[in-house]
Every structure is written in C-alpha cells, then in structure tokens.
Amino acid sequence: MLVTGGAQRLGRVLCLAFAREGWGVICHYRQSDAPARELQAEITRQGGACHILRADLADTAAVAGLADQALELAQPGLDCVINNASEFEADSGADFTPEQLLRAFTVNTMAPLLLTQALFQQVRQRSSPPGCAIHVLDQKVHNLNPDYFSYTLSKLALERAVALQAQAYAPHLRVCGISPGLTYVSGPQTEDNFERARRVNLLRQPLNPEHVAQAALHLAENPALNGCVLPVDNGQHRLPLARDVMFAIDLGLTPR
Template sequence: MAKSVLVTGGAHRLGALICRQFAQAGWAVWCHYQQSAEVAKALCDELCQQGWQARSVQADLSDEAQRQRMMDEIVSQAGPLHCLVNNASSFDPDSADKLNINAARTQLDVNLLAPLSLSSLMAQSLPAHSPAGARSIIHVLDQKVFNLNPDYFSYTVSKLALERSVALQAQALSPRLRVCGVAPGLIYLSGPQSQANFDRACQVNLMRQATEPLQVAASCLFLAENPCITGVTLAVDNGQHLVPLPRDVMFVVEDLLKAAQ
C-alpha cells in the first residue's frame, strides 16, 4: 500500500506543486481545499490520469469540527497518514499599532492552531507501536521567521510560533512522528505586489536569483522521506533570510522603484 500524505491548501500554487511531487514519488495524496473544489478535483483527476493516486478533501481549517471530520474521513478510507504537510496559510497585512483582533485571530487560527490541531489528530490516529521515523509532519513557514521585520504583523507572529513548535512537537511526538519545517523565500506574487516589484524582490537574496517553487516542494518530499531528520527547519530561499531589511522586501523594492521614476 502506498504511503499517504495530506497537503493542506493543496489546490493552488505551492500546495499543488507539493501534491504533484508526492504523487509522482508514489505517495497517495489527499489534496485539501476550502473553497477551490473544482481546482482541487481537476488536479487530482490529472494526477490519477497519469497513473498516480490523489483525492481531494474539503474543510475550513479554522473550524475544529471540520478538521476532525476531515481527518476521520481520511483515516476511515485509507488508514492513518504517513505525512501531514501544513501548507495552507492566511496572509493578510496588518501592523502592531493598528491591530484588528478579529483579523489577527483568523490568521492565528489558520496559520498556527490548525497545524497544531491537525498534528495532534494525526498523532492520536496512529497505532501504538508505529515504526520510529516512518511518519512525519512538515510545517511550511516563511524565511521571515529568521529575518524579522514588523510588516504583516499577525502573519509573522503566527509563523514564529509555528516555527518554535517544530522542536517542541518533535520532542513530544517522538518516536512515532518526526516534525520538520520548510521556510521558503519569496516564490510567488503576494498581496498587492506588481510583477515588476516581484521580479526585483525575488532576487534580493545571497544567490541574486529567484527561488524555484519546485525546489521548495521537493524539499518537503525530501524531509518526508528521510527518517533521520526531525526538529529542524530548512530554509529554501537562496539565502534571503541572511539579507536583513527594515521592512518586508515588497515595500523596500516599491520605495526603490518609486525613487527611480
């Protein structure tokens, strides 16, 4: 029987690439979506037509009952997961001085509490004597956790907390589960960013070139298949986390573009 993986936010962008990487490596993929039913189904149909295994599953990750229902559905149909990739994120701008508590709570629910909850539900579903190192949880983070600036305040706080949980969960859930993080750099247009801004911002790193999203997805698969790695976060960002900036790179580049006009 193929190993199984649940990828949250699997219908679009990086999530879809992660689904493809795992499926093409022979894993049975569960592609989670909240509202993108048609896109998720199309991705799974495409993978199945290529001879791989993929099914879509819906849940609002901010709702504990729906998280529980989703995990119960997966376990009842395919048994306990071998890997959980917490990729889904809420990424909305805010600041420390003008904090909207309701909006901040939404980001904390999706970016922090949902991954922790799904991790716990996965652990509870495992057999008592699961082989050490065979199953894993991977949290998709952000290079911002190593390269602080105050923009996107609630998002950053949620990812910082999730990054700190990597080691704590690795300790708490061993030996049945390994826990790792992947921290990408800028790989897609985000928020109000223009293409011109992205083209310049994605090269603000030590390698002075864009980070390929496919390499981020491949890193998730690598961590899932290496039984000796746990409790660490891998930065996949061409060294962006080693280039400190006073603000988010998008805003720094925007100021430079305006100055050049």
C-alpha cells in the same frame, strides 16, 4: 499524505511532487474546488492516487472533521501531513485587530497543531516507521520585519512548535519545518514588483517552487530528520530588510 491548501500555488507543486514519488495524496482546499478537481484528474492521469477534501481551517470543528476524513481515506494509514495553507492578510502592530490576529493564529497555528496531533494519535497505534509532519513556515521567521504582523506572529509560533511537537511525539512522529522564500505573487504585489522582489536573495535568482517541494520530500523520506527547520529560499533569510521585501523594493531599501 495530506497537504493543506494543496489545490494551487506551492500546495499544488507539493501534491504533484509527492505523487510522482509514489505517495497517495489527499489534497485539502477551502474555496478552490475547480483547481482541486483538476489536480486530482492530473494525478490520476499520471497513474497516482488523489482524494480531495474541503474544509475551512478557521473552524476548529471543520479541522477535526478534516482530520477524521483524511485518516479514514488513507489506507493502510496516514503517514505524512504537510501544513501548507496560510492566512496572509496585511496588518501592522499599530492597526491589527483582535479578529485578524485570532484568524491568523487559528488557520496558521492552531489548525497545523491539531492536524499533527491527529496524525500522532494514529501513528502511535502502529508499529511501522515514524510518521512525519511538515509545517510550511516562511523565511520571515528567521529574518524579522514588522509587516504582516498577525501572519508573522502566527508563523513564529508554528516555528517554535516544530521542536515542541518533535519532543512531545517522539518516537512515533517526526516533526519538521520548511521555510520558503518569496515564490509567488503575494498580497498587493504587482507583477513588476514581484519580478524584482523574487531576486532579493543571496543567489539573486528566482526561487523555483519545485526546489521547495524537493526539500519537503527530503524531510518526509529521511528518517534521521526531526525537530529541524530547513530554509529553502536562495539565501533570502540572510538579507535583513527593514520592511517586507515587496515594500522594500518600492522604497529602495534593498541591497544592490
């Protein structure tokens, strides 16, 4: 299996969780060389198998190269891709630039679509059970606010692609999505802001990234799941906010 952005944060948790369940892991990274090597060593110590591959997902040629390398490394074949890497840059509808919007769509939408297409091209040649692609989205796709404008648009496009790709690639490849809530410090957040914001959900509890990984494993291993998006956010998407939660906290806009 291939996990993009797998060296740190949620990607690292995903790689470790799948490795514990016996999956061979290919960890993609862009700049996190040392964390990627540390992850590889940890999985190896635990008796698992892990390869690491570097690529800039803003470069479509590099994405094609990543797909080729991953398909070659995975023996007897690649069964799963988790499109986890994201470009997350603050902008708004009033100030986004063409460059910001294009980069967000290239990294957050185009790269996942191309990697999933490459997986389909391989699994359609086999008689084994369908492969699985999982797009990591954001609870924001179910709970809109106008902050992080380019990022949000790119994730909305990827959320719609879940159903389209599931239809296009049946019966050879299942395509699902997962929508985590706030899990790690994001953008300009302070630790104090994060500690308050991570409890803005129906359960009023921080989201455990291990639970997100468990949900991804369920999607990957349950052959009946296809074309669906699973929110894993302690119910955060059921609490509409006028601003992104990190800003709503400081503005006093969150429910009490």
